Amino acid sequence: MTSTRTGRWVRLDGTTNTRDLGGLPTADGGRTVPGRILRSDNLQTLSDDDVRLLVDEIGLRQVVDLRTTAEILLEGRGPLRDVADVTHRHFTLLPERGHHTDVFAVEEDDAELDLPAGWLESLLPRQVAAHDEGESPAVRSYLGYLGQRGDNVVEALRALTHAGPGASVVHCAAGKDRTGVVCALSLAVAGVPHEEIVADYAMTAEVIDALVAKLASSPTYAEDMQTRDVASHTPRAETMARVLALLDERHGGPLGWLESHGFGADEQAVLRSRLRD
Template sequence: MSSIGWLDLDGVVNMRDVGGLPTTDGGTIRRGRLLRSDNLQDLTAADIRHLVEVVGVTDVVDLRSDVEYHVEGPGPLTRTELTHHRHSLFRDDEVEVTVADALVLPWQKDGTRERLRSHDDDYWASHYLGYLADRPDSVSAALRVVASSHGATVVHCAAGKDRTGTVVGMALAVAGVPEEEIIADYVATGERIERILDRLRHRPAYSDNLRDRPVEDHLPRAETMARILEVLDERYGGAAGWLHEHGWTPEETELLRTRLRS
């Protein structure tokens, strides 16, 4: 994998720019276009200045549930002129998602989910496919922000691993990043997983849920992202096919590709 574009700010642990990743046709993903991150609640004034003035962030996509948002309260970036987009990936998070569920929501079978799930027995892969089955509107909307923003877009959730990993993985697949590079980017979060969890244990929305959970439960596994990409290929001919199935035009898909590529 290309060198990881970590942004080592004081108020986050798992923020990185995916720019520099190669594409299958010899190109690269453009730097300063798509950043992925964990919770943004602790950003300092210096962090914010760097993101806005140096990195050029103009848009923030918040994938957390309504419960998480209300428990945590508005973060410091909401006091800036950046454009904020909230797109929960849970089906009905006012009813289904409690504070204890915010990071780990039990798998619930129904016809739509089961068709996406197929024969998969990877818990996290099933979890991620549930996002695509339950909230295709939010996934599509998040990717539309990436395609249309004037500057850099930060996509984040709580840990920057699961919901963020799903959306960013979709974006990279549409842009033509090879599967092994998408997987490596997803797995890179594991390098900082202990620090990520230590930070979240001090946040009100996550402390109870994480208290007795071992770090190993949260490590990203290569086979999880591989399975997501495999299902997208099997069912839709890839991430772009999934978007077309959910209302995207070829022009919109090309806009996302163009936006992300150098």
């Protein structure tokens, strides 16, 4: 059976890494509001009880999916796709050679899955800026999302900003890397200090064994899970701390990066109010 919330965790039958961005302290002494934005791993295996809890109790009305087109089509329809009140938005944070304009309008039974051999390699950015070559692989990956798909990072934030009433959930496959970057920027806009953003990111380590086992059960991710040990998948606090430090050095902070990418003060204020008021 699906259980209810445990602190910030939302315990579901079909996910391992779902939690609420509410309840985090802000620099001005406030706290983020629960029930506005959730973060999660893949939602494909939600149970009926999970769907009821998310939609009826939490009030979920939007899914922001950061996976690639290939991942979505290979995994197939999830149960939330059949809920009329829930809107799905797709913003891949990885370069794609081809994509469907609206992947959720494609019926998987009719789609021609013309996927490149070795497509899983796309889980790491294809290019690394020269000045980032000395960074750790995870830091390079996160900087790659910002450098190569900054457009979709911003569009994902816009979807969260202008979602309307109800909760949104942002997710990828594991809910730690792509999701971690988008959530870190969201929390920065809300005024959450860097150390609390880092702590939120690192919480996934608490469930990493179950998370890797879940992904290994899917043919889409099994090879990647089986060829690397659990430690290599475990998020480290220093990774997000380094990314935030680099944003501070290069852009004057996460808000400066957002401003330079077209997500200015007005939109930041709306997102802040969504997470704060």
